[in-house]
Amino acid sequence: MKRFAAAFLSVLFLAVPALAGATVAQAQEGARLRIDLAGLSPRVITQSSTALTVTGTVTNTGDRRITKPQVRLQVGDRATTERGVGDVLSGAVVKDTPLTDFTPVADVLEPGQSAPLNVTVPLTGPRAERFARPGVYPLLVNVNGTPEFGGAARLGAVSMLMPVLTGPGKQATNRSGAPSMTLLWPLTGNVPHVYAAPYGNPVVLADDRLADEISGDGRLNALVTSAASTARSNANLAKSMCFALDPDLLATVDAMTRGYLVHTDTGNVDGKGVEAAKAWLTELRALVGGRCVVALPFADADLDALTRIRPGDTSLVTRAAAGAATVQQVAGVTPQTGVLWPDGTPSAAVLTALSDAGVRTVLTDAGKLAPAAAGGGLTVQGSSVRLQPTDSLISAALAGVPTVPGSVTVPASTERAVASQNGLGALAFRAGLGVTGGQRPDHLLVAPPRRWDASAGEFTAYLQQVGDFLNAGLVTATGLTALLAAAPEASGAVGDGGPDPARSIDAAVVSTLADLDDKATGLASAMQLDPTKRVKPDDVVEPVRLAELRGASTAWRGLPADAATTNAQAELAAISGRVTVSQPKQTIALASGNSPLPVYVSNDLPVGINARFSLDNNTGLRPEEAKDWFFPASGGKNYFLPVEALRAGRFSVDVSLSTPTGTQLGSPARFELTSTEYGAITIIATVAAGVALLLLASRRIYRRVKDARAGRDVVA
Template sequence: MRRAVAAGLAVACLSTPALAAPTPYDPETADQWVNPMARGDEAGDITVDITQAPDSVSEGDSLRLQLTVANSSEEAASLTLSTRRGDPTWDVAGARRALALDASAYPWFGPTVDVEVGPGERREVPLELPAEFLPVGTWPLMVTAGENTERMLVTVTADAEEEQQTPGLTVLLPLTSRLDIVPGETGEAPEEAPLILGSEHLAGQIAPGGRLSELLDIYAAEERGTCLAVDPALVDTVSRMSRGYTVAQSRPSLITTKQRLRDSWFTDDDPEPGAPGRGAADAAAWLERLQGAGCVVALPWADADIDAVARTEDEWLFREATQRGTEVLREELGVEPVPNVVIPSSGYITEQAAPSLGWADQSVPVDQAWEASVATREPQITDNALESPVIPDHAGAPTPAQPVRAIVADNSVWGVPQSGAHAHLAPGVTATTFPAALGSLLAATGPAPQTTGYSNPDWRFDYRLDSVTARAITAGSALRLAVAEETLPAEWAQSPEPVLAVPAPRLDAATARTLVSTVTELYDARAARPVPLAEAVTAPLLDPVGPPAVGVTRFGSPWSDPSAVSDTEVLRAAQQTRYTDDLTRMMVNDPVINLTRYDFTLPLRRDVLMALSGTSRSSLATNRDAVEATNGRLDANRRTLQELRGSVALFPPGNVYTRASESSPLLIVAGNGLPLPVDAELAYTGPEGTVLTAHGPVHIPAYGSITVQLTADLPEDEDQSQLSLWLATRDGSPISTPVEITVQTRAGIVGTYGIALLVVVGLSLALLFRVGRHRRRRQRP
């Protein structure tokens, strides 16, 4: 059976856990994307693509293909298109392997056709394969044009001759898209913050004929056993688009600085206002269509990489990634999503990330959990999070009140208790598995095919060598093959294992149409029975799994993942989320202001989640752009946080502060440019023996300032004291930039001036004495 084979392979790979790429663009990870020994195709001037083919053919029917031959050279070419097939494949893993082998794995020759192609010409060529060339089964098929090949899996079906036990089938159809919200947004009141997008990319996706619009049409054609895996960030953005938005490259500054009129005469620092967005009506229509979906489950926010989010060790970032989505979908769509389900974009959960899944439990809303945690938080002195080079290690999440289910590849859970398609990862956390080979073939579809981190690197190649149509047909055949693997004879006592199909997050319409058509045929032929997602992820009681032995990994990807978020990027994300937490705790909710402190900083956390999105990273075609987008968003988010940090500041009365006496207080102004009041402690450093006392916490009104009076006990043997002061949260986390002041008493000034005066008087007397003596000498006879 498939699962026994997968388990055996996983055990053999225990010594190679998933590794994060050390830095973006590391050339050492190149062979993790493409095995140089796989496929063996050579790029040339002549290419051939399959542009049209049926999803499958019945026994006895011929297979008709439509090919496109292109000549990019400057000379005409005469060539022969030939067809070849390999041996039949009986499992999905074998099919994936066959697609990566060289041409010698396709020893059976089929029809050929001669073609003349002029320089720069593209020609459509029909080709028919007779029924005797493709008997019943699943066949690797290859079309060759010189050194270029086009490959796909072809399924030839036959009517079932005997009663069989058919497996259950559940198919996820993901709805995600690139969200280019201009970074730097914060919450506002009384109205919501205006939506500013960097382009009209999303408007094109949801317009009639766009990818996201077509996916809703395809889902409506077959709702049996299918479920929409929806990115809540997408729904939230489209909802905001429906109320109007702006397209611009930047957003206005969060902090308004005072400027003299004459300084603004010849300057124009205001950003471009942008243009009104054109997709509001389409957004409203698309959202209305989505509201009728029968089954919905939330993806992580912005399809963020769950492992990377867990590595930041920030509870609130993880809660926003995994918990907020169900609430948003419920409010925006009026449906009840399948709760407590986590679908990692990587297809696996690392052992380090599993304990954090307790925070995915949706029993308590995020905002309420935040306020409760602040009320019970213990004081702790830390360095400034934005500059800290380390990530504090936290104990992890508590056991969830309701079970949390993760959907992962079946080869990523090898050393934990399992029962069928379910595995126990942590207390209250289970995994529901899907076939790893099927997941890899479904991911390798569309214009930007993905390389799954859990796939065997030996069979990785640049999937763009085959056309989008060929890879879509391969996906349909792979799904049929996965169902056939689990089909059992009627007389067997055991029940077949269910099949869970998880396509690529950026599923394209052509592949979705092929998959849904395949699903419909399987159901209608009673080759599979539809299973709702809620039933598919319901796990039986499993034995608990304790902590692993030191140095032992029991689950996670068995192979290296070239698309994993780097440690450098995780550190930057952790710095920004920790500082966002500190900034939020320093503010105070005001019942008069229709904005909570958590809602004010929530968009900043979402910026970090968008930066950690794993979708485009896992494609060789878009990885570099995705990494650059991550760095750009993190840079912009840091600038916003620095701007917010500068808005809460201390303003000393000059660099040197003179006290009339040792009992005189120090006066310093604290300003707040935030829309909520701030409660802060005054923190300082100074010479040994320095004690500064503020009478209670510093409460700074929203968009206001206050003069703080400090009682200062300074070293008696020092006439001047160098002090560094800053504002911190009530539990000790630094917030504002430190200011340096020198404190000097009048007694010190008098003492200094007195000594100088005595020196001057002494020198004057000495000079007078010398002059008088010189005169007396001259007056002697």
């Protein structure tokens, strides 16, 4: 068999403990067969397990006919080191032995053709001995075949971790010294969905996908319903869970309940998810009421990117970390005071900003801390901030990426089943299942992917199995509050000295957001409080600041840069577009050379604003030197702009407005003009030309008279 084929990872397990349902397993690049697993039973082998069943389909994804495709289950030696687990997660070739004989899948698979896969292994006799000892084992679904013009080879494979609590038919053993466990349950959107939310206007979403996410089989609805059903039935599981909420998601769904619009290429239309938003918020409040909650940064923003948008100014970081009030207002529960779960490990500049913002505990990746904290927390040297580590191995298993330094770099599948099944295996391993030595920590803080995508049934199956681990004594339940009540175990520094460049926000996004931030600052500085409206200029500009946080969201990694900045650009345009120069409906006649130009300006903002007129394409007109004009809130009138006509006739000029710092307001308006009077310059130029002509004519006459007299003298 080809050794590189073990890197073909992917699996998708389903919903109930038997995982009945359709899932998709991703084939490795170059694989000719894709294995779609529809069922795996059981998820964890125990003393009562009598058989292991794998079902699914095999699809020919290549361009050649494949004859005699056949499937076999294979199992490796139980993992004894983190490197061994990491090798399975990353798809490295591991030593394994057949668990079954090869079973035919079909006689022939033409390109694009599929065939069912169904393998059952009785866990009795010699086969049961492969799982006789508690531990975590690599399990491989291996499909061989013979492609046209080639020889027999492994053409597709799916690998996973299989935990064994107790060997089939064996007596369960008592466990002691089990680590405690806390499980974070993140609720944040796939991407920020707000297109524009101008001050005083309904929210406009970029699309209506969020309505699908919070209803029916949507991901966010699945996260809430699965957690609600399992937490009600297992008190230990409920005790261990802490819900991580994104303030931007909550604020967006809350705005949807009051009616919202969806942006389209042909204009805004009414959103369809008003009732879904109301129902989801009701279910969420019932779920988190009285339970542990922590806040994510607003829109799950990359905090380091925020320091680069506004260098030397940490106010954006402070704003991103100040979402506890939104969580309390919308979800009806008070988050853990001073606790934040940002993505990645914060840099020194970010830690300083968080400390100034009142954040005292940051949940972060244990792999980036020096010295590595085994679960008890670390006080950052020179700071009052505590870093509480999440378990790196479990997080990587749930995310489906390699984690062990020095292991192969082929990424594991990010399909939903790999995330859950390998997450269960990594949790069991880190809890010490079948492992001897000092690799078991005192506490495990489990952090799933922030945008973990699976069905409600798959989430339920995962949570039920974690609950079974708790009931079996493999781990014990500890709430986050109790964990943070204990003093940090050590003092140290952020191990990598800053953010991971590979996971940083695109530099082009940061540059665009920085430019938009400067323009928003210019807008705010030009605004003045209206005594009748009592609206602060900062409140009018606030949507742009929030859009900057959304633009820096970690959700945009790997997506086009313009998608990340659309919201901020739309918010800025929504504000500046409310101060406009009206397009004249008819040609304006200038009665004299210095007649003023009437310009009608509307200010629809609830604040007054200072701005300057600009005249472009004005070869026939000269304006006075630019000066600041004040335009009162919520009004419009004609303003007479002093100009001087430079020529007679018909011509045009473009009139626009901008703040004193140069931020454009509205769109330029084209003025068609006629002038029947000459301006002073034209008159002066005409007089000067006439004088010059008179002098030249006089000189010519003088010379001719002089020459004529000289001729008469010669004749005489």
